[in-house]
Amino acid sequence: MNNAKTRTKRIPKTTSQRLYLGSGRVGLARSEKLRTAQDVTGSSACGLDPEDWTESRVQAHRMLDDLFDHLEGLRDGPVWRPLPSAVRESFDAPLPIAPSELSAVHEDFLRNILPYGNGNLHPAFMGWVHGGGNLAGMLGEMLAGGLNANLGGRDHAPIEVERQILRWVRQIFGFPATATGLFLTGSSMANFMGLLVARHATLVESGPDAADCSLVAYASNAVHGCVPQAMELSGLGRAALRLIPVDEAGRIRLDILSSSIAADRAAGFRPFLIVGTAGTVDIGAVDDIDGLATLAERENLWFHVDGAFGALAILSPTLSPLLAGLERSDSLAFDFHKWGQVPYDAGFLLVRDGEAHQATFASPAAYLRREARGLAANSPWPCDFGIDLSRGFRALKTWFTLKTYGLAKLGDVIDNTCALARRLEARVRAEPSLELLAPVALNIVCFRHRGVDPDSLNARIVADLHESGIAAPSTTQIGGQLAIRAAIVNHRTAARDVDALVDEVLALGSRR
């Protein structure tokens, strides 16, 4: 192991050579230290807390101010800028054996990270369905970073905050008080967990046989790639997911679904799950959720909805009718960090049958013993409903966001992004050199420039757009054609951003 050798040589050498020089104290050499280990006094000289709290506090305020400056000036900068190679190379630094001043680390952040962000804070970001974040959520995250709570379990207020969010989520989606749920990273994970609960519930009902090769599931062929992946990772296999064609609006064909289920049953397969989609990834189509719920009920199948971004449209009274039937689903995955504008990451899984949910994941362990009082009280714990024992305090940034802005305002933001999508659709339709490639159901507009060799032309236009800093849509394939995909999610996006996108696509298209 060449690398191992390099390492072994490297770390001890550097560490054994140094002496600590903190607050006038010259540290002990290591061998001395070991000898005196039994004599450790009450001092926490080995800890990471600052010697000078005031100095750290001043530095922290400086960092907060710099961050505010950045957020306040977002619109004045480009949506994105390419990383200079020197910046990229700065992240191939030697191992940080020795300490650095916090202020120096922050300078490094200001120079090499802050200017080269993801772009999704910016009003003109329209790619890949990214939320825009928000101030209250950011401050909630700051507090969570300080509290450092582990939301895996135990009896403390952070757990109650997550339960508060769960109660609100139940109410928002019309689930019963017995429904359970928890924060996860995102909907890819939540869809995976939903599938695992569905399988577990099915197998419990029909006898345990975790490797049952006859189980089959259904989703439209516009389903997000995480669902076939979840089938594979769970051991059920991608082939056991039947991909059902969609109608011209991009919604699953219920008639074909119904006959597929019948054909599978006739062939000896065991249908167990239908995955509906509220907001397909490519065009934002919403399956007929109520129709799927009825079909799943009739066929006695688990009905899971991937509502990654679309589910929160329920906060808009004008859009919520599109989601009729969501309250009949067995489980629902969605993200607060998309249309909910909560800082990344804050996915959520909601499960109607709390017992099935818990039974899928609960693993009694001696080191997780529950008590009636003390820190080990307050069972069941979130770790009984998922894989994670170590869980950050995602609930706090969500709590700050929901309470500060209110659900009505968040619904307005969602409405507004859809209004902007309609505006973009209208502008595309009005331009002879542009072509709309998919119907606009929510906030996603897929279109392209009609120029010569359109696939490569439109790919170049999008890369040019990014580099110009003017707008940042992404791309996808619609009917075999490369589409410019504008997903309007950010609460900061305004009409002028949409107009700038169209104007620049036209300009780039004619220039090319």
Next chain:
Amino acid sequence: MNNAKTRTKRIPKTTSQRLYLGSGRVGLARSEKLRTAQDVTGSSACGLDPEDWTESRVQAHRMLDDLFDHLEGLRDGPVWRPLPSAVRESFDAPLPIAPSELSAVHEDFLRNILPYGNGNLHPAFMGWVHGGGNLAGMLGEMLAGGLNANLGGRDHAPIEVERQILRWVRQIFGFPATATGLFLTGSSMANFMGLLVARHATLVESGPDAADCSLVAYASNAVHGCVPQAMELSGLGRAALRLIPVDEAGRIRLDILSSSIAADRAAGFRPFLIVGTAGTVDIGAVDDIDGLATLAERENLWFHVDGAFGALAILSPTLSPLLAGLERSDSLAFDFHKWGQVPYDAGFLLVRDGEAHQATFASPAAYLRREARGLAANSPWPCDFGIDLSRGFRALKTWFTLKTYGLAKLGDVIDNTCALARRLEARVRAEPSLELLAPVALNIVCFRHRGVDPDSLNARIVADLHESGIAAPSTTQIGGQLAIRAAIVNHRTAARDVDALVDEVLALGSRR
């Protein structure tokens, strides 16, 4: 659906009644607004950014100061306090339809959340292997909350920061430059992902058969519960994990492991994976990693190490010999939020064979198309190495922590917690009414009071300790006996905290 009805009635009613009164502007009623959707102007009046940035900035600084006050005064407060029922009930509030002042939400936080934390910030917290967090990491998390980057992919500096951490992790653990890795929530997830990579690599080698029921894996019977759970969730089944007995030090018996593999092969099973443990959950035992690596090599099995907390002992020159052979493992799971003191959550998975890692998770999708320039450049992306497409910026709090304190200092902190564990061990051995229940390999001490009916006595002592606010160990079972389990992880913990634990256990034991 009664609940659905309640909901449908509730949200629209409230939202349709309100009028926005922001900065002198009276908002439009919703119907009017829809009509005017095409007329949206350049104003971002619908966004969530503050009307008055200065006011928000002042409030944010106030919040930061309050947090500093809390952190600076940690030692003056109890390690934990029970939640009064009024506080618990405050988290059953109605849906927050209307907005609230950020200052009011923060008041609510100060009153109902901050005083009732998890306890793991406090020097006297010794339960469940929780890290203590740190200031630099907290400030990194604040910045990450503001940046709101999605680390799923794309070309931006946050991705490069995560790659920097990966490079450092490779160096720290002696992995080659071709090794891949990424942040996950925690080691339960990282162990699960490691198992999925191991299975994928095995099946690719021997032909695709995802539901192969003959695959079997091995770990000691002291393995963390997430490993059998991962076997179940992956579809392989708990029974396919052979739990091998441990020696008197709690380490897997290599001889029994070896003969189990032979017996399984003879019986037609297909061994594919050995999971070693660096720091068992109950007592902190470290398997013979080098011996396991040799065995795995000989048997051509994937060798994964669960180093949830123990792996970072490599930062201590005095402890790192315990981990010899770690550089030979195929994959490694560990947490920066435990001994690394990074705020929750920051788990990590490292995989030697980057191609096998990527092949397990990469799912080409039209909406994730890669380009040579623009935002869609910089492939492969972290989403190609795991399930998550939405990924927070865990790398930043880790980067701030590692750079600010330096690896040598973090190694010292780890050393110090082990020295404190030896001190606790010595004190337990010196007290006739106390009994040590397991050898102390690292930083975990399992002991008990010898009083009458010791299981219930020691459970009561621990709950009393929590309620007293003096110390917070947890419990586990050792050899069928309930043990007080003190896992010393926090960098703030000092000798007086360990002494207070012993003194109070003695006092409570004699009082009971």
